[in-house]
Amino acid sequence: MSDLTPAATTLAAAATGHGFLSPTGVEIAFLLVGLATLGAAVVTVTTKQLVHAALWLVVALGGIAVEYLLLTAEFIAWVQVLIYLGSVVVLLLFGLMLTKAPIGRSPDADSNNRWVALGVALVAAASLVWVVVDAFRTTWIDLDGPAQGSTKVSGEILFQHWVLPFEALSVLLLAALIGAIVLSRRDAVAGPEDHPKGQQR
Amino acid sequence: MHLAYPAVLAALLFCTGLYGVLARRNAILVLMSVELMLNAVNLNLVAFDVWLRDALHAGQALTLFTIAIAAAEIGIGLAIVLMVYRNRGTSDVDRLRDTAERHEPGPDTPDGRPAPNHQSEVTA
Structure with missing residues (x-):
């Protein structure tokens, strides 16, 4: 099969x-x-x-x-x-x-347009469910068989076929980390000018 | 298993998250709803990966990438929300209207008033 x-x-x-x-x-x-x-x-x-x-x-x-x-x-x-x-x-x-x-x-906690939001969500749900059920009715x-998402399988595919996106993702996580630190610093404005002096000291 | 079960569940979860994004006022609750929508997409990816028996398991790899990107997104999003809260004293998204088009409430606003502003923005 x-x-x-x-x-x-x-x-x-x-x-x-x-x-x-x-x-x-x-x-x-x-x-x-x-x-x-x-x-x-x-x-x-x-x-x-x-x-x-x-x-x-x-x-x-x-x-x-x-x-x-x-x-x-x-x-x-x-x-x-x-x-x-x-x-x-x-x-x-x-x-x-x-x-x-x-x-x-x-x-x-809810804003004033919650009824509009409810209408949009209901219309979206109805159309999506209709389309999905109609498309996959006989699927x-x-x-x-063996589990398709076991740790062995995932590790093999991740480090054989997807290793380059995986490394790019680590760069993205590093960028997000630095971004969160920069955003939450209190003296973010005075930072870049003081930096070379700080290195000299 | 019938494929309609995970697909319908993912669609309904996505619409629940859509309602939350549109209806919630607190920015952190909006971020929670975004997480729900991302999880609905992940469920679809896993279900279709198991159905198609992809040799590269692209659906599961993309699910892992989506989870990592969602973690990065929630970190950056919370940093932005905390900065807004520190500057403004509120985290309600419908009070942050600085970039909205000005139309002052009241009967003294003619219809022609936003037009010059708009034109000056275009020509600037």
Whole structure:
């Protein structure tokens, strides 16, 4: 099965009796975790308490990590847990604390155009879901066989085929680090002029 | 697994993030919504990579790159938000209207008033 093209795999899968109304165990698990993820995401964008929004974001991002595991992308799931849950959410919480965000309910968390935003989001969701369901109605993912996102596979492809973008990414991270330091210095204006003198001293 | 499950979930998560970006007032909440949108894109990339069984695993490699770029983006974004908060005393995005086109509220603003400003900007 694995040496066929995806289209042939799809046709074979459609012929062997997959269906909307006979979900497999993986699909049921994906659906349940997806509902939890979506609910946490909706609470994240609608809650009035700013710190609770960050904590619900943890639930949503963790749900997405579980979805990666169900799609057999193990390495990306753990990278998601480490980077998003470990550092990005902590950074966001630091940002909330440093901007003196109110701890309790803040009634002005949403701006006045939230109904326009709701309309735009609903229209976008309806059109996207319609297009996606219509396009991939008879498409199945073949999850059998060895895991396609294990650490061994990811390391091999990353350091054989993608090593140059990987190095460019490290330069980008360095630039972002320097940029964040320059932005958050208090005496950013007087910095470049004093620098040669500082070296002479 | 049917491919529609991850694709629909990614579309719905993206639209949730879109609502958050448009409706939230605090800049840090806007950044959280941007994270949701990026995660929806990552989910699509992983699902399509597993479906297509790409020999180079381009989807998973791009997902890792997107995660790293999102981490860089959140660092720079928070630095900018903190600087704005230090200068202005607020992090509400709809109070930062310095680059908006001026139209003063009130009945005394004629319709012709923004036009000379606009023309002078064009000729300058």
